[in-house]
Amino acid sequence: xxxxxxxxxxxxxxxxxxxxxxxxxxxxxxxxxFGAPARPYFPATAIVGGLAGIAVxxxxxxxxxxxxxxxxxxxxxxxxxxxxxxxxxxSTLNEVAIGALVLPAITVSGSTILRxxxxxxxDRHEFExxxxxxxxxFGLAFFIVIVxxxxxxxxxxSLKSQQELxxxxxxxxxxxxxxxxxFRSYRELFEDFSFGSYLWTSFLVSxxxxxxxxxxxxxxxYAVARLRFKGRNEFSQSxxxxxxxxxxxxxxxxxILFSMIGxxxxxxxxxxxxxxxxxxxxxxxxxxxxxxxxxEVEEAGLMDGLSRFSVIRRITLPLSLPSIASVSLYVFxxxxxxxxxxxxxxxxxxxxxxxxxxxxxxxxxxxxxxxMAGAVxxxxxxxxxxxxxxxxITKGLTAGSVKG
Amino acid sequence: xxxxxxxxxxxxxxxxxxxxWGMLLPTIASVSFIVILPLLAIFWISFKPVELAxxxxxxxxxxxxxxxxxxxxxxxxxxxxxxxxxHSSRAIASVELSDRIPIGIALGELDPRxxxxxxxxxxxxxxxxxxxxxxxxxxxxxxxxxxxxxxxIRATEAVATxxxxxxxxxxxxxxxxxxxxxDARDFWSVLWATSFYTVFGTIGALVVGLFAAxxxxxxxxxxxxxxxxxxxxxxxxxxxxxxxWVTLFDPFSGSANAMLQQMGLADGPINFFGERPxxxxxxxxxxxxxxxxLSFLFILARMQAVDADMFEAxxxxxxxxxxxxxxxxxxxxxxxxxVLFLLRFIWTFNKFDDIFLLTGGNAGTRTLTVNxxxxxxxxxxxxxxxxxxxxxxxxxxxxxxFYFRALxxxxxx
Numbered sequence: 001x002x003x004x005x006x007x008x009x010x011x012x013x014x015x016x017x018x019x020x021x022x023x024x025x026x027x028x029x030x031x032x033x034f035g036a037p038a039r040p041y042f043p044a045t046a047i048v049g050g051l052a053g054i055a056v057x058x059x060x061x062x063x064x065x066x067x068x069x070x071x072x073x074x075x076x077x078x079x080x081x082x083x084x085x086x087x088x089x090x091s092t093l094n095e096v097a098i099g100a101l102v103l104p105a106i107t108v109s110g111s112t113i114l115r116x117x118x119x120x121x122x123d124r125h126e127f128e129x130x131x132x133x134x135x136x137x138f139g140l141a142f143f144i145v146i147v148x149x150x151x152x153x154x155x156x157x158s159l160k161s162q163q164e165l166x167x168x169x170x171x172x173x174x175x176x177x178x179x180x181x182x183f184r185s186y187r188e189l190f191e192d193f194s195f196g197s198y199l200w201t202s203f204l205v206s207x208x209x210x211x212x213x214x215x216x217x218x219x220x221x222y223a224v225a226r227l228r229f230k231g232r233n234e235f236s237q238s239x240x241x242x243x244x245x246x247x248x249x250x251x252x253x254x255x256i257l258f259s260m261i262g263x264x265x266x267x268x269x270x271x272x273x274x275x276x277x278x279x280x281x282x283x284x285x286x287x288x289x290x291x292x293x294x295x296e297v298e299e300a301g302l303m304d305g306l307s308r309f310s311v312i313r314r315i316t317l318p319l320s321l322p323s324i325a326s327v328s329l330y331v332f333x334x335x336x337x338x339x340x341x342x343x344x345x346x347x348x349x350x351x352x353x354x355x356x357x358x359x360x361x362x363x364x365x366x367x368x369x370x371x372m373a374g375a376v377x378x379x380x381x382x383x384x385x386x387x388x389x390x391x392x393i394t395k396g397l398t399a400g401s402v403k404g
Numbered sequence: 405x406x407x408x409x410x411x412x413x414x415x416x417x418x419x420x421x422x423x424x425w426g427m428l429l430p431t432i433a434s435v436s437f438i439v440i441l442p443l444l445a446i447f448w449i450s451f452k453p454v455e456l457a458x459x460x461x462x463x464x465x466x467x468x469x470x471x472x473x474x475x476x477x478x479x480x481x482x483x484x485x486x487x488x489x490x491h492s493s494r495a496i497a498s499v500e501l502s503d504r505i506p507i508g509i510a511l512g513e514l515d516p517r518x519x520x521x522x523x524x525x526x527x528x529x530x531x532x533x534x535x536x537x538x539x540x541x542x543x544x545x546x547x548x549x550x551x552x553x554x555x556x557i558r559a560t561e562a563v564a565t566x567x568x569x570x571x572x573x574x575x576x577x578x579x580x581x582x583x584x585x586x587d588a589r590d591f592w593s594v595l596w597a598t599s600f601y602t603v604f605g606t607i608g609a610l611v612v613g614l615f616a617a618x619x620x621x622x623x624x625x626x627x628x629x630x631x632x633x634x635x636x637x638x639x640x641x642x643x644x645x646x647x648x649w650v651t652l653f654d655p656f657s658g659s660a661n662a663m664l665q666q667m668g669l670a671d672g673p674i675n676f677f678g679e680r681p682x683x684x685x686x687x688x689x690x691x692x693x694x695x696x697x698l699s700f701l702f703i704l705a706r707m708q709a710v711d712a713d714m715f716e717a718x719x720x721x722x723x724x725x726x727x728x729x730x731x732x733x734x735x736x737x738x739x740x741x742x743v744l745f746l747l748r749f750i751w752t753f754n755k756f757d758d759i760f761l762l763t764g765g766n767a768g769t770r771t772l773t774v775n776x777x778x779x780x781x782x783x784x785x786x787x788x789x790x791x792x793x794x795x796x797x798x799x800x801x802x803x804x805x806f807y808f809r810a811l812x813x814x815x816x817x
Contacts, residue, residue, distance in 0.1 A: 024667075027667070028663065031663060032659070037666060039666055039667055039668065040667060124724045125722075125724050125725070128725045128726050129725055132725050132726075136619055139615055139618075139619045140619060140630075143619070143630075143634060144630075144633070146693060147633055147634060147636055147637060148633070149652075150637075150645060150648045150649065150652060151636060151640075151648075153648060153651065153652050153659060154645075154648040154651075157651060165657055166657055168662075169657050169658060169659045169661075169662040170659055170662045170663060170666065172659075215430075216430045216431050216434060217431065219427035219428075219430070220428045220430070222427060223424040223427035223428050224424075224428070227420050227421075227423060227427075228417070228420060228424075229420060229421035229424040229425065230421065232424075235428065237808065239431075239435075241804060242435055242439055244750050244751075244754070244803075244807075245439060245443065245797070245800070246753075246754035246756065246773055246796060246800070247754070247756065248756045248773045248776050248777060248793070248796075249443070249446060249796055249797055250438070250439060250442045250443070250446075252442075252446060252449075252776060252780055252786070252789055252790060252793060253441075253442035253443075253445035253446050253790075254438070254442055256445070256449070256459055256572070256786070257442075257445075259459045260459065272438070273438055275434070276434050276435060276437075276438035276439065277438075279431055279434065279435065280435065283431060308423060336641065337641040337643075339641070339642055339643050339757050339761075340756060340757055354641075355643045358641075358643050358644065358647070359643060359761075362647060362761075368651055368657070371647055371651070372647070372648065372651060374644075375641075375643070375644035375647050375648060378641045378643065378644045379641060379644045382639060382640065382641065383636070383639065383640065386632075386635070386639045390632050390635075
């Protein structure tokens, strides 16, 4: 452990780890993104990383580092000892070009990691900072790989055909030569599986859920936030308890009840339940927001003879519009993504919501690309909402469960 | 200012209380209807021997047919009533059959259980066992009033009625469900899967979320973009991401297997979601992957609120980066971490969709929540499913006590 504190040990060790991280992530992306059968070659990666660990400490000039490692990378790849190997699929020229680019990537980023590292003994600061920088680089590569790859696979699979998928499960390059035909799975979903109607049902159910939730939770939240009454604290705490009852426990009696009174297979049944699952959360978030509003304005309104309801309508609501927007988005998201109840209560394809429709595609008779196309269709609207209004949603999410 | 004697409530105060409860009434009513009532129902059902087929009370069914032809006055034939009990095992008491015989048809010799009152045929068929079937034949003849082509014996439906007991509302109770659930050979494996999934899923999501938050705590170009990206797994519909994982890790056509083999990390295809104990580890990894964004978001929000002056002072005193993390940042995060832990613990414990979609509860991944579904719908034993649900609910009561204690502690901080 003590020897690790010397620059000539810490530098190579960190850069071996870093070059392994980098080479493996690049290989994964190269394989998925371009269908190139990239295979990281561990011995070469480790040796390159170790040497780079010394080199970047000795030579601080980034241009020199980049140039030298470019040449070294080309030579190594020509000799067949590059950190990334390719099967027969790639021409030698391309292989050398990639090898010549990977090495500078390692050295340049490596010199940032070891920015303040010296060859001799390191003090605590220098040592820990180098580790921190490595961890930052590792973390960014790690998170980007784990988050991007599944979504990439989802989209890319939906654009392929059954034979292509079976032939080479790693080739996700998109055949642009097929033109609009790459969207075939989507067209078939809309034409043969009536996904258009599922999309509409989901939208309708989600919007109604948002409206009903707001109608119920806004007055409730206002009462909890502003009015003094006995049992207020107990109420605001027990409303959170509701949040902790698992849906599957409720779904069973609801299923029984709906079977008996014939509300299964109806959108009405769904719309009756969805808001109730979201009202407690919405009420809890909103009462937090209402408490943050200045009471003086409302008091002035009351003094001027406004009734409680006009105070809420004319003062409180306009002031809390951003919070109401974020709660609405949060509720919309919950309703849109809801799967369990839709799955249990809907059997008739004419009443399916989108999530229920996608669940139907999970059968051995329906090809994978259709399932993935369905998944993309379910994801895109909620993602668009999220990207467009991220600020609102993160606010809603953060307020969603704990005060923080 | 307050001139009321202590303990007295003023008229204004009373009015405010009334208004408050009035505003809360819709919420309370709807929540008690959809949450409290079903909860009570689940307790009730868990003590009853109910199966999926019992949801429909047994009913007598009757179908009317004509054997032979009636085409002109003087023709003779038989009416045949095909009767059965819709339920295979439950009895129906005092079944009655009634039918209207059109004018122009005369009945022959009646079954001793039947009687004719004007045009109304009535038969008292007594009690039926479950699965009871019988055919009732009555000879008929066309009279002079018979109009060929118009008089139709089946113009009116035969109606059968009977008293049957709905098992859900009678007062017959049993603890059989609980005994079955606890005695089941796989109960302990269910409990083990639940604990493993809950504990490691929670801790994993928390640690990974903390790591992600530390990465994005300092501002750098592209940070806003990354923050949005990191939330993707949580925002996307569970059904989409779960099926993507299933596709990605498919043993035959999945890319993950192909990639591992190409990189030389695996010899043959690995059945990620179909092998013990790998499947349980994989669903836990999925849980971590899907829910780290939530802890990430909360922890990051808390980190941004930490006073920067403190770190400057620590820099002056020569604290190293790890020391600053360990002795300054971590204590500040302790409150949010403990609340998040309890909250995520409860939610992970409650999780159903994820495992259900990934493995369907196979290969040793059946948790308590999946077991509710499995018992109630796959085995068709609603009572046992409800018993499992009651077990879940009791566990949750214990957890929520801890949660509220921690929440109060956090508020005091």
